[in-house]
Amino acid sequence: MTKLIVILLSAVFINNYVLSRFLGICPFLGVSKKLDSATGMSLAVIFVMLIATAVTYPIQFYLLTPNNLEYLQTIVFILVIAALVQLVEIILKRYMPSLHKSLGVYLPLITTNCAVLGVTILNVQDYPVNETTSFLWGFTQSMVNSLGSGLGFFLAMVMFSGVRSTIEGSDVPKNFKGLPITLIAAAITSLSFLGFGGVIENLFA
Amino acid sequence: MSEILMAVIPVVIIGVICAAVLVVASKLMAVKEDKRFPAVRECLPGANCGACGYAGCDGYAKALCESGDVPSNLCIPGGDAVAAQLSEVLGVEFADTIEQVAVVHCSGDCGRTQDKVDYSGIESCAAAKMMYGGKGSCTYGCLGFGDCQSACPQGAICIENGLARVSTPKCIGCGLCAKACPNHLISLVDDVERVVIACSNKDKGASTRKVCSVGCIGCKKCERVCPNGAIKVTDNIAVIDYKKCGNCPDFGVCAKNCTTGCIVLTDLSGMHRMK
DSSP: OOOHHHHHHHHHHHTTTTTOOOSSSHHHHSSSTTTHHHHHHHHHHHHHHHHHHHHHHIIIIIIIITTOOGGGHHHHHHHHHHHHHHHHHHHHHHHHHHHHHTTTTHHHTTTHHHHHHHHHHHHHHHOHHHHHHHHHHHHHHHHHHHHHHHHHHHHHHHHHHHHHHHHHHHHOOGGGGHHHHHHHHHHEEEEEEEHTHHHHHOOOO | HHHHHHHHHHHHHHHHHHHHHHHHHHHOOOOOTTTHHHHHHHOOOOOOOOOTTTHHHHHHHHHHHTTSSSOOTTTTTHHHHHHHHHHHHHHHOOOOOEEEEEOOOOOOOOOBBOBBOOSSOSSHHHHHHHHHOOOOOOSSSOOOHHHHHHOOOOOEEEEEETEEETTTTTTTOHHHHHHHHHTTOOOOOEOOOEEEEEEOOOOHHHHHHHHHOOOOOOOOHHHHHHHHHHHHETTTTEEEEETTOOOOOTHHHHHHHHHHSSSOOOOEEEEEEOO
């Protein structure tokens, strides 16, 4: 149980996908302008990360590894994730129109988001099924890690949309207006997450 | 050769399975869309201003398709042209749209009123309003940072000399500026009207006079001269009841008789009338 909490918290704070691993930067810069769109996007990412892991993890260890097809990992994962997101979109549109509307364009946008693909591949790498780990235990760890990664993305997006609205209202030098000041702010935000390094492991040591 | 096949076959199989699942799902869970919806949506201007009372143009189009008793003349930016198109597509009776334009109920520019503080905070009316009601000496008046200007989708508002001015030929009457103004100075008025009270100060006459040379001092002269009884002074500010106004033979008698000049005679013809 402690292990799972450590995985969750370190996925959120230490190995934050956006701010420490630099994956998923394009939605981070593109959709963080307003709080509500940032929230919508992040919720969609959490959701897709979870279902993507739930599907790709079994594929890896029941299909690819036994047949020595690990080199097909990337293409199979992208294919499966894309199809899955489409399926989820169809289901949401039919049964949960309001949720479908609030997730909006973000759901199809993140089908091949690098953060989503990154989570699935890193899960397979970091929590593999081997002599010491059963499939179920590896799968649980992966799911917790995906949830943490999604929450970390959420945290980064919400924090950064706050930073950006502050920038919008402040008097920025003319040649820093727009993207330059956004990138500088992103760098400083990312720097602040360095401070979490080592904290979580030592909390439960 | 078999190496290649070993790679291709699983991917193809996975692809086919995914495709089959998607086809079945999209057939089973297809959402019925009204066939008229795209046509109706096409008629609407797409400004998503919400003046019709629905959530954007999509919302209004959906409401029009789903229920027969939603009037087709609710789109104010579109005006008569859109209402006529909608009536044709839906096969309902055409009704004239009442076009509206935005009007600023303040005329306190830099020459007529003064700043009471030197404000150097965030350049927005909403923020300035939170600092003791703004930088101007009149707390009811235009703050002059242009929240309405940035809300306007048509670029019809500009800040001149510290006061918001609506260029009515460009105004589509969506009312986004009225929602943006923290002092609620902007209202929508039917574009046939001619007289506007250009003040919103609710203080007593003497204190209004101190802060602005064109503020309404509540002298009730307009109330007395109006032949239709359309103007009433309530809370020290004159208010025109547009339902009663307009058929005055000596048009603009109130504006001519106003002591401070806060009743303005103007042409409110919006973009629809200009066409």
